[in-house]
Amino acid sequence: MSDMSYEESDRSDSEWDLEEEDSDDQDILTAHAAATQRSGAHQNWIVMDRSSLARLQMQALEEVTHILDCPRSTARLLLMHHRWQKEPLFGAMAERGERAVLHVARVTPRNPGEAPPCSPVKGEAAVATEEISCKCCFCDVSPAEATSMGCGHAFCNDCWTQHFCVQIRDGNCRLIACMAPGCGAVCDDEQVLQLLQPATSLRTRFQNSLVDSFVDDSKSAKWCPSAPHCGRAVKVANGEELCEPLCDCGLQFCFACLGAPHSPCSCEIWRMWEDKTTGESETKHWVAANTKPCPKCHSNVEKISGCNLVTCRCGQHFCWLCGGATGIQHTYTSISGHTCGRYRDEADARIEDAQRNLKRFQFYEGRWAAHVASQRLEQELTAQIQEKIAKLEAATETAQSVAAPAVTDFGWLNQALQQLFLARRILGFSYVAAYYMFDGTTFKDDLSAAQCSQLRDLFEDAQSMLEVEVERLSKLIEFDEEGLQSGSLCYPQSNIGRHRVAGGFAGQRLDIINSTVNIAARLEKLYDFIEKEVLSQVSSASHYIAPYKGHSSTSLRVVIAPPYAAKLAPIGGPSSPPQQHTRRGHSSAKETVANRGSPRPSVPGTGAAT
DSSP: OOOEEOOOSOOOHHHHHTHHHHHHHHHHHHHHHHHHHHTTOSOOEEEEOHHHHHHHHHHHHHHHHHHHTOOHHHHHHHHHHTTTOHHHHHHHHHHHOHHHHHHHTTOOOOOTTOOOOOOSSTTSOOOTTSOEEOTTTOOEEOGGGEEEOTTSOEEEHHHHHHHHHHHHHTTOOSOOBOSSTTOOOBOOHHHHHHHTTTOHHHHHHHHHHHHHHHHHTOSSEEEOOOSSOOSOEEEEGGGOOSOOOBOTTSOBOOTTTSSSOOTTSOHHHHHHHHHHHHSSHHHHHHHHHHEEEOTTTOOEEEOOSSOSEEEOTTSOEEETTTOOBOOSOBOSSOBTTBOOTTHHHHHHHHHHHHHHHHHHHHHHHHHHHHHHHHHHHHHTTHHHHHHHHHHHHHHHHHTOSTTSOSOSOOHHHHHHHHHHHHHHHHHHHHHHHHHHHTSSSTTTTTSOHHHHHHHHHHHHHHHHHHHHHHHHHHHHHSOOHHHHHTTOOSSOGGGSOSEEEOSTHHHHHHHHHHHHHHHHHHHHHHHHHIIIIIGGGOOOTTOOOOOOOOOSSOOOOEEOOHHHHHTEEESSSSOOOOOEEEEEOSSSOEEEEEOTTOSSOBOTTTSSBO
16 A cells, blocks of 8 residues: 655745644544555456466365375365365365265265276186176176276276267266266376376376366356456455455456346346346336227237327227217217226326336436446547656656646546546446435335335435535546646636635645545445445345445555645635434334435545545
8 A cells, every 4th residue: 555645845934834733634544544455455366377276276185185085086076066065175174974975976085195096897807818898888808998986886998988089078067977877976187187198189188178177167266257258257255155256357347147247236136237227117117008908809009198098009999988889979088988996096097106117217227337337438538648747747757847747646536536426337337236225125024114215315315425426526637737837727716616726736635645545445335335334224135235345446545745734725615514314224223324415524625525
């Protein structure tokens, strides 16, 4: 974690006198930097290519072989059966005994270092000089031309080879069973490799399949879902499936469902959203809200204007209110011989409910699409930001003006850009999460209507404050480096926060760093609210989200030197202390929260709570 500090050679006595007064601001930013670090801006996974995959698998095999004192092939079968988890394997050995564990894994015990047996069928005399009758091709072969597996069944080498080739071509590459009828013992992989030497391509396929089992049969490792496949896999620490790893190929995905990263949505919520947006569910909602089925031909008819008597193209007349068939005699307010009765209110209520659901979906879908589009546009700024960094570095080296940047490391700008991308994505998916969490249906068995309404208000408050800070950082990043070098600010003062920042580049840098740290803190609070206040009350085990880990780069730590802190002058004067009030949540306990407009003390010069 790198320290970032502001320094200036010309310091007046008045500026130094304010050092104690500005120490509080430094403490606030340092505390937020520590919170950002605690949020987990680190990865709890490793990316494996083919070489590292084989190396890690061999380490696991050697460890089990050494502890259990068994051959490597036996250790492989045991680990495959226990999904490459050593602790459950050792626990089963201690609890159930070795023989029971080997039997369940379809392993025939063999002492370590013992050569694969070569003997007649079990029950016959093992005489080295007499021939063995193969029970598959019924040929008599010498013991050197036959092989017996650990289960004791012996066949000629040609039959074994053909059996292995057929199994591998059929896709059964790892657990090849013995040919003997009724024997389910798995063949020793060392013997399989030895007998597959004539068939080079199938032997390579079998070897690759054994290596791939470290991912395919594992609970804590999965292949990268990139297309075309990059050939890499991701292994998470301690079997933590709730994460969104980033592969070396550049693809980030949800480890649990292998879909696009969708936190703070659970996998179940994101699946429902995809079905809703990519399928025909919204078309059905629109049809239900705006059309009625003809009682004769069952075609959907849309009423554009006129009275409640509707005529289908098949010639059938029916009432628009209840959908019942009628005659043609009518007035503008009634139909001859037809009354809707109480069904009219139910039909109207059903239509209004469908229309309300459609409008609600359009609102959340519009916000989600807007942030996704903004994220794509801002990702195109990467090249422009790199160009600006190059110009700033050139200005630093040449020192063409007195207002040129006084720093040579511009990593804070790249980190701000990455934080902006992450915040945009999370903001978009937060609307998807809110659409289902507070619809009154998804969690109706766990949250009452009053609880749902209260949690929705608190969630939207946190969401709106995050949205304001994200828009602020987006504007701050789009600065004019030439204006900074000349000492002028690159944005209208009235549009950026409540405080005026003097100092050109120094003030711009301070604003960007503080906004980056503020966004990280707000994101962490948003995730904590969803996990602790909403999902913690849900009984369903399918609604869990990946915790907030921050972006992959190093966390920011901000240190403000007194001279620059002294230049931070509030535009509207010192802000008044936040008003305190109490709210009652879903539990009986009371907790004190700050005014929603000022949830935490503001850092001068940021214009947003930190």
